[in-house]
Amino acid sequence: MKHTTSFFYSFIGMFLFSLLIISCKKDDDTTEPQSSNIKDEIATRADLTLLNLSLQKANLTSKFDSTGSFTIFAPTNDAFAASKIDANLIGSLTSDQVRNIVLYHTFNSKYLETDIPSGPNAKITTELGDSVFVTKNSSGVYLNGVKVQTTNLVLSNGVLQTVSKVLIPPVGNLVQSIVADTTFTYLAAAVVRASEGGVNVAAVLSNGGIYTVFAPTNQAFRDAGFATVNDINAADANVLASILTYHVLGGRVFSSDLTEGAMPITLGGGALTVSLVNGATVKGTGNATASNIVGTNIMASNGVIHVIDKVLLKQ
DSSP states (O other): OHHHHHHHHHHHHHHHHHHHHHHHHHHHOTTSOOSSOHHHHHHHOGGGHHHHHHHHHTTOTTGGGSSSOEEEEEEOHHHHHHTTOOHHHHHHSOHHHHHHHHHTTEESSOOOGGGSOOOSSEEEEOTTSOEEEEEEETTEEEETTEEEEEEEEEETTEEEEEESSOOOOOOSSHHHHHHHOGGGHHHHHHHHHHTTSSSOHHHHHHHSOOEEEEEEOHHHHHHTTOOSHHHHHTSOHHHHHHHHHTTEEESOOOGGGOOTTOOOBOTTSSBEEEEOBTBOEEEETTOSSOEEEEEEEEEETTEEEEEESSOOOOO
16 A cells, blocks of 8 residues: 555656646747737847837837737847947938838748748748748758848747848849949949940849849959059950859859858859858959958849959959
């Protein structure tokens, strides 16, 4: 009888302990819905103050205070800083501009990590109908090459994930994006001049397909011997076309897609060499040293742009 009683109390103790463990697991499971909504969560988080400011500027607080089924990939304050966006810049933008940025991070359905397509670069559609490209791999989840930091905070009206940089909507196609950025004044002039030769580079990069462009800065062109834009305008159009198409890859290649030692073939023929050992670099076969990739994942409607600090040379 003693053994039976002892077994009974041991069983009850193990049962209660199991219930406690299950209860603790439930409390820690971020996929369990929280009582707060997206608006309240953002408003109370110390790491989301710039996003909260953006919601107010864009008149979107009521949207995320309502019932619904949203997913927002929320840039943290560190993400805004990494994108060189501060409170002053947010204040200087129009409400429509800020609204477009916020809604570029917003989806009108719930995306838990398990619901996100693997890709690579699978298209999902934002609240505004824009396309965002997502990849899941052994390194994590990426949107437009930007890493998702935390996942699966389920709230009463949707899901909140956080991202490491602000996602900026495209301003147009690759050529329009280059022309709109004063970092690429020399590159824009080179595209125009190159298009006067045998290859209409502007037409190719506007509507010829989906491409990735390694875009040299103005200083990169000066370092390559083009002291002024006038030097570009006076250059041989076919030579410029050969140089520019050596900076173009077929398809969208985000920074998260770059791998150590990769040797992608360019639109103009010839391979580039990618290295990730000491920061991301890309090297042409004619370059003595590699070019640093100093900016990444600038979206265009027909591709993506990475900023480099050297002109890539085939020979």
